[in-house]
Amino acid sequence: MREIFRKIQPYSGKIFAVFLVLFVSFLAYSLYLAPVSGIEEKFVYLLKQHGYIILFVWGMLEGEAGLIMAGLLSHSGDMNLFLAIFVAGLGGFAGDQVYFYIGRFNKEGVLKRLRGQRRKFAFAHLLLKKHGWPIIFTQRYMYGMRTIIPISIGLTRYDARKFAFINLISAWCWASITIVPVWYFGNEIMVVLHWAKEHWYLAIPVAVVFGGGIIYYFSKATKKIEKRIMNES
Numbered sequence: 001m002r003e004i005f006r007k008i009q010p011y012s013g014k015i016f017a018v019f020l021v022l023f024v025s026f027l028a029y030s031l032y033l034a035p036v037s038g039i040e041e042k043f044v045y046l047l048k049q050h051g052y053i054i055l056f057v058w059g060m061l062e063g064e065a066g067l068i069m070a071g072l073l074s075h076s077g078d079m080n081l082f083l084a085i086f087v088a089g090l091g092g093f094a095g096d097q098v099y100f101y102i103g104r105f106n107k108e109g110v111l112k113r114l115r116g117q118r119r120k121f122a123f124a125h126l127l128l129k130k131h132g133w134p135i136i137f138t139q140r141y142m143y144g145m146r147t148i149i150p151i152s153i154g155l156t157r158y159d160a161r162k163f164a165f166i167n168l169i170s171a172w173c174w175a176s177i178t179i180v181p182v183w184y185f186g187n188e189i190m191v192v193l194h195w196a197k198e199h200w201y202l203a204i205p206v207a208v209v210f211g212g213g214i215i216y217y218f219s220k221a222t223k224k225i226e227k228r229i230m231n232e233s
Contacts, residue, residue, distance in 0.1 A: 023057050048078050052087045055079075059091020059171070060098070062146055064178055071182025072189065081183055085175045092140070092171035093164075096150040100163055103154025110151060117148060124152035136163065137170045 030050065034042040047054060051073055058066025067088050073079040103110055124145065127135045139149035153163060182189060 020057070027054070047073060051079055052083070055084060055087050056091040056094075059088040059175065060095035062092055062095055062140065062174075067175060067178040068182050071179040072186055074179065074183045075186025075190075081179070085172065085179050088175035088179065089168070089172035092174055093168045096167050096171070097164060099147055099150035100154040100160070100167075103151035104160070105154075107155055110155065120145065120148045121152050121155075124149045125156070128153060128156065128158070133162070133166050136166045137173070140170065140174045 027046065030046050031042050034045045036042055036045050047069060051070070055066055055070050070079055070084040070088060074081040074084050124135075127149070131138075135149065136153070139145055142149070150167075
């Protein structure tokens, strides 16, 4: 079994890509067959029918939007809160494990294809050297570094079992921090969503400004940390 796993690991990136293509195809086919009318109703139906599968894959991509939806479905009773956290965490864990092994077994290919990301890789190595294992926790909240850090750790001799253990705990913490507040404030969020649906012409620019502000803040904060650590080294 170990020998089979060892042979599969170098192709983890390609397997991940094929898996995502199959998943998107499955979603498109399921949406087409959904016995309801309207794209919004179809998506809601799909989430209620295959919510945990979608949540797992969304967790692999580390998309907070999927976790927010899981929080709302948990609030409405269509999902179990603890199971949603468990599944989302497993998805986040699986995604970072794939990235880790891409770095571990495809070093030459990574360095060749991601040549334009060398500065970020250097920054990730410095973060790991300076802060050690806590960086595995914080990387999920660092804009533009979520994929780079697991891959860069895989490029080093960092113990794979230690990374897997910390990564799993980190993923469950990330899922909890995102899903629980949405579940708790579900009524308030639904009121806001209903208002946004009724006043979409106002909600869209507000969402763009708010979302853009968050991205800009985290991007600037990440660059500030990067510059400081680079100067210290």
